[in-house]
Amino acid sequence: MKVLVVGSMAYDSVETWAGKRERALGGSATYFSLASSLFAPTEVVAVVGDDFAASDLGRLRDRGVGLSGVKQVPGETFRWGGRYSRYFETRETLFTELNVFSSFQPEIPAGLRDAEVVFLANIHPRLQASVLDQMTAPKFVALDTMNFWISGERSHLEEVLGRVDLLMLNDEEAFALSGSGNLLQAAAAIRAKGPKAVVIKRGEHGAWLFTDEYTGLVPAVPLPEVIDPTGAGDTFAGGFIGYLARSGDFGLKKLKEAMVSGTLAASYCVQAFSVDRIESVDLSDLADRHEQLRDVICGLDASFDS
């Protein structure tokens, strides 16, 4: 099945213990599509400025990502700058320049409106809704959001939540959206707002999946060193959604497998700055690391006979 992602393409300036990168390729749609395209044809709808390098579009095109929905307009591309503490306990935003992204009005090209799977990356919930208005009959819609919309645009957000199959967010966002600091309570409260499934991402602590019949997690792949966690959440989403789209099946079994796929993709993302590692990952890399991840889970065969 075809995947459509609507989100940002950006240039990031990132500082971590491992060094500094200026104007590195970033943005939610960028990370997402590089991971999703490993599994399924993936189309991006986004806006970039006239400063956006043709070579950067080429990096996506090389991975088979469809760019007919990427508009290049006069002005500068969205830019974000951030600095992480030594072990990524905290992140400081140094600047956010929306630039051409500030007037982004996603228009879905006619040829992409039949995409079966839609990922609405973190943009204004009103724009997320306008994307859904343009789609003909998506089979599975997933949505990401952030605290900015949860606190500032809650009614718009709750409206669009009623129209999606899955909400993907991090734990802080889940706590803010639900009003509960208990993960299970938070997920239940969020599912009551519409999404049948909720995925709560917890960074190095792994990710949780909640549906009406299931609660479970995938631990993060333990890494001796992280280089740059920027984009890990969107890469997780891309690995997750792409896996589902490839299978064409949105049942629980596939959702659980997709959790692993997202986890593995994200684990590669954080091992380099920007998209430097994720743009060259292939399925056999994921398969290798899947073996490692299985081994990480202790003692399934413990015995408690008296």
Added chain:
Amino acid sequence: MKVLVVGSMAYDSVETWAGKRERALGGSATYFSLASSLFAPTEVVAVVGDDFAASDLGRLRDRGVGLSGVKQVPGETFRWGGRYSRYFETRETLFTELNVFSSFQPEIPAGLRDAEVVFLANIHPRLQASVLDQMTAPKFVALDTMNFWISGERSHLEEVLGRVDLLMLNDEEAFALSGSGNLLQAAAAIRAKGPKAVVIKRGEHGAWLFTDEYTGLVPAVPLPEVIDPTGAGDTFAGGFIGYLARSGDFGLKKLKEAMVSGTLAASYCVQAFSVDRIESVDLSDLADRHEQLRDVICGLDASFDS
């Protein structure tokens, strides 16, 4: 095999969202022995004051815990008071009254010196060493510690670390002891100080096991509500060490299974104040929850064939 635990017996005053308890039975040796005795004969060495209720000793005795090493002396029992935030993000210590515990000098009764498995709960590292001096030939020694000793008594702590098989501590303590905020780096640095195995407890995020040949985790059992997390770490240790002692085997396979046992025991501990739940848990409870824990792990059968 016989388990010996040396630690505290205490009266705790605890406040959580669920209510308030005054002078509730607590202490590391108490929690540990209630869990450990599910699996193996367990003997406590501790000190209590003359205010310690015979009925509280009876609660341990009812579970088969050996109390010949518990000394009752004039004065008050160790008391601790604490208050947790609504979702247990933070814990505030309201008071610590060492009382008779301040002059605790563990003396191991002659009949207990041959215990094969020893757990040195969180006490001064010099006292932990003095316990080892009294044992004849323990086959497996595990040790817990805390930030107070890591920052204040590092040389004594490092000395005793050279004499133990396993160190069990939480993530903050591991970061403080190792100087690294990366879990894998921290564990490697700690293992270089002596213990062949390190267990790092992360509360609701589960627990990790590190040996020379293995890195892995057990997720915590997801709970819709926690009542009181006091003692969860010591209960984990009791479930872990008791499981090992029952098997009489300290190889990697059993260490991994013991991680599950500790996790399951701790999950019961936090569902009630004090030892109210853990004192009535039986092996079939653990077996039931083990089934649940297995199911919590997502997508082991995902496929990444191209």
